[in-house]
Amino acid sequence: MQYGLTDEQEMIAATVRAFVEKEIYPHEALVERTGEVPQEIAEEIKRKTIELGFYACNFPESVGCAGLCHLDFALVERELGRGSMALNHFFGRPQNILMACEGDQVDRYLMPAVRGERMDALAMTEPGAGSDVRGMTCSAKRDRGDWVMNGSKHFISGADHADFVIVFIATGEDMTDKGPKKRITAFLVDRGTPGFTIRDGYRSVSHRGYKNMILEFDDCRLPDAQVLGAVDGGFEVMNTWLYATRITVATMSVGRARRVFDHALGYAAEREQFGQKIGKFQGVSFQLADMITEIDAADLLTLAAANRLDQGLPANREIASAKLYASEMLARVTDAAIQIHGGMGLMDDFPMERFWRDARVERIWDGTSEIQRHIISRDLLRPLGA
Amino acid sequence: MKVLVPVKRVIDYNVKVRVKADGSGVDLANVKMSMNPFDEIAVEEAIRLKEAGKAEEIVAVSIGVKQAQETLRTALAMGADRAILVIAADDVHQDIEPLAVAKILAKVVEEEQPGLVLAGKQAIDNDMNATGQMLSALLGWSQGTFASELDIDGDHAKVTREVDGGLQTIKVKMPAIVTVDLRLNEPRYASLPNIMKAKKKPLDEKTAADYGVDVTPRLEIVKTAEPEARAAGEMVPDVDTLVAKLKEKGVV
Ligand SMILES: Cc1cc2nc3c(=O)[nH]c(=O)nc-3n(C[C@H](O)[C@H](O)[C@H](O)COP(=O)(O)OP(=O)(O)OC[C@H]3O[C@@H](n4cnc5c(N)ncnc54)[C@H](O)[C@@H]3O)c2cc1C
Ligand SMILES: Cc1cc2nc3c(=O)[nH]c(=O)nc-3n(C[C@H](O)[C@H](O)[C@H](O)COP(=O)(O)OP(=O)(O)OC[C@H]3O[C@@H](n4cnc5c(N)ncnc54)[C@H](O)[C@@H]3O)c2cc1C
Numbered sequence: 001m002q003y004g005l006t007d008e009q010e011m012i013a014a015t016v017r018a019f020v021e022k023e024i025y026p027h028e029a030l031v032e033r034t035g036e037v038p039q040e041i042a043e044e045i046k047r048k049t050i051e052l053g054f055y056a057c058n059f060p061e062s063v064g065c066a067g068l069c070h071l072d073f074a075l076v077e078r079e080l081g082r083g084s085m086a087l088n089h090f091f092g093r094p095q096n097i098l099m100a101c102e103g104d105q106v107d108r109y110l111m112p113a114v115r116g117e118r119m120d121a122l123a124m125t126e127p128g129a130g131s132d133v134r135g136m137t138c139s140a141k142r143d144r145g146d147w148v149m150n151g152s153k154h155f156i157s158g159a160d161h162a163d164f165v166i167v168f169i170a171t172g173e174d175m176t177d178k179g180p181k182k183r184i185t186a187f188l189v190d191r192g193t194p195g196f197t198i199r200d201g202y203r204s205v206s207h208r209g210y211k212n213m214i215l216e217f218d219d220c221r222l223p224d225a226q227v228l229g230a231v232d233g234g235f236e237v238m239n240t241w242l243y244a245t246r247i248t249v250a251t252m253s254v255g256r257a258r259r260v261f262d263h264a265l266g267y268a269a270e271r272e273q274f275g276q277k278i279g280k281f282q283g284v285s286f287q288l289a290d291m292i293t294e295i296d297a298a299d300l301l302t303l304a305a306a307n308r309l310d311q312g313l314p315a316n317r318e319i320a321s322a323k324l325y326a327s328e329m330l331a332r333v334t335d336a337a338i339q340i341h342g343g344m345g346l347m348d349d350f351p352m353e354r355f356w357r358d359a360r361v362e363r364i365w366d367g368t369s370e371i372q373r374h375i376i377s378r379d380l381l382r383p384l385g386a
Numbered sequence: 387m388k389v390l391v392p393v394k395r396v397i398d399y400n401v402k403v404r405v406k407a408d409g410s411g412v413d414l415a416n417v418k419m420s421m422n423p424f425d426e427i428a429v430e431e432a433i434r435l436k437e438a439g440k441a442e443e444i445v446a447v448s449i450g451v452k453q454a455q456e457t458l459r460t461a462l463a464m465g466a467d468r469a470i471l472v473i474a475a476d477d478v479h480q481d482i483e484p485l486a487v488a489k490i491l492a493k494v495v496e497e498e499q500p501g502l503v504l505a506g507k508q509a510i511d512n513d514m515n516a517t518g519q520m521l522s523a524l525l526g527w528s529q530g531t532f533a534s535e536l537d538i539d540g541d542h543a544k545v546t547r548e549v550d551g552g553l554q555t556i557k558v559k560m561p562a563i564v565t566v567d568l569r570l571n572e573p574r575y576a577s578l579p580n581i582m583k584a585k586k587k588p589l590d591e592k593t594a595a596d597y598g599v600d601v602t603p604r605l606e607i608v609k610t611a612e613p614e615a616r617a618a619g620e621m622v623p624d625v626d627t628l629v630a631k632l633k634e635k636g637v638v
Contacts, residue, residue, distance in 0.1 A: 007455070007456055007459050007585070008459075008581060008582065008584070008585050010456070011459060011460065011463055011576065011581050011584070012578070012581055015463075015575050015576050015578075015581065018575060019575055051577070052575055052576075052577045052578060053577045053578035053579045053580075054577075054578050057578055066578045066579065066582070068578075
């Protein structure tokens, strides 16, 4: 394992951080209050990100992007994690699963997505199928050479702004020793396709303005040209391309935790009770010590997992550990930050309560903490036959 | 035209500075350092001159400790073409005084023959506001300080200066030294492709001795102290009381 970042990596992180502080922070209060990102602000963030060459920087140079390695990209997302997710959605990072585009899909989806001309969303989850992705009932059946889709998806982030959605759908079932097993295919579905509706989802306590939507398919007809990857190859594209996305949750949790920590540290050094700074009380100072220790640990765990991907080493367990630990760390850190702020920590005059609410979803999406523990423990025990 | 831009590594403007226990200066160990904000404005202006076709090459130069390399990389990532690092100290706490900096810059100017030196009006650490002026004296070049607008036209430059009470516009002969003020421009972020390219741009390393300049401090720092905490204000019920209080204190 290597330690230490290069000057170049430090500069990437510093630049994104400066961008978030100047271009994202000032709009956060508005998004919190209204639950919406005004169109002109979204466009401005997107335009500036494109100008700076950061748009789709997770995509390779072969499609005109920066081609950042996993570690560099983790640094970008760590600093983005400081800011509102609703706003930094427009610091576009399309799903890298789009690299599976073939033929004219490249010009219809991949290239417009990385240029910021068309935005994507990704849909797997259904009301009846969350952690258990294979339990999905949304299905596509063959009809006169096309596919006809029926069913619904929910919790689909960013679908309100999406021009097209990458949808995972059951295209059949195989009998195995363990019972029936769904075959799954990924489809590219354009907004406006007849039989396809995107409607408002639920109001979430976390990340106001970063909406989750409901997708409905009602005899939605798609030609073969809309299949991403191979028919029945949904799990292959998922495993090839979505493997690394759990690092996003881990690294963004670290960035946000650092922002929260700075507030708590500053408050402890200013606020006086009993005639002295509350930071002088061990009850407060030791909390700060624990917070920073956990933040640094999560940071290193996450960057090490990203580095393993860059080295071409297996990283499934390490990514799961990073996602698990960083998201749970963020819960503890935001809770402690409120405690240090006393009653004011709960008031929306301070951003503490928002960070605390936002932290809650990190333990749920992209695989719950339990699912991460499942991945970690299976990785350890399966080779031993247990 | 070639533009030379001196950039200084200073304590980041967001850092809450702490005086060292022995009062000898500000504690710089383990604190975040950045490019002096006025120098960032100078780099930005140089890039704009290049984009406008008025400059061909931008050379950034930093004088100080080896770590000033990071500051130069930032200048390169913003858009400078190459950099010169002049190592003049080993200890981050040793400040190189304006006269020594100006003397080294004069030698660099001799070597590089720029048509313009664009510098910050001052560094936010010691607020000396002297280097540009001293360099102008050493070289015998014209100077325009506190620039809030710069317009280069052939062998002359029009410099709008922020002075007490308003704006003054002067015309100076090129080559010149222009020191820049806050409102000249808003520096850009480094773009990702430029960050990636910065590593490949040339960065020459020199020492103060290479230029035969003695950087021994001539000033003695007697004491460094935190500014006094501001006394709490006082609430008054109405304007009459306010006026009475002010009179009492002899302010009006
Ligand atoms: C705001 C938000 C945005 C989202 N965005 C998207 C998106 O853009 N696209 C998308 O496809 N999905 C998205 N999701 C879905 C997200 O990935 C799921 O919520 C997550 O996978 C959990 O599924 P579930 O909510 O149905 O919970 P369930 O799977 O029903 O889990 C309920 C509980 O049971 C536990 N559990 C389940 N199985 C096991 C097991 N085997 N062992 C132990 N415990 C278990 C879970 O850990 C959890 O505690 C989003 C979710 C939210 C909340
Ligand atoms: C919703 C709400 C309703 C309220 N209603 C009322 C009300 O009706 N009437 C009323 O009078 N008050 C009320 N309060 C005030 C409440 O009792 C105070 O918020 C509480 O006593 C904490 O004080 P503080 O918020 O100023 O935090 P602080 O006292 O500033 O504490 C900040 C942090 O420092 C820590 N700390 C402080 N001193 C020490 C020490 N010696 N050792 C270790 N740690 C220390 C605290 O534990 C905390 O973590 C209310 C508060 C809230 C949030």
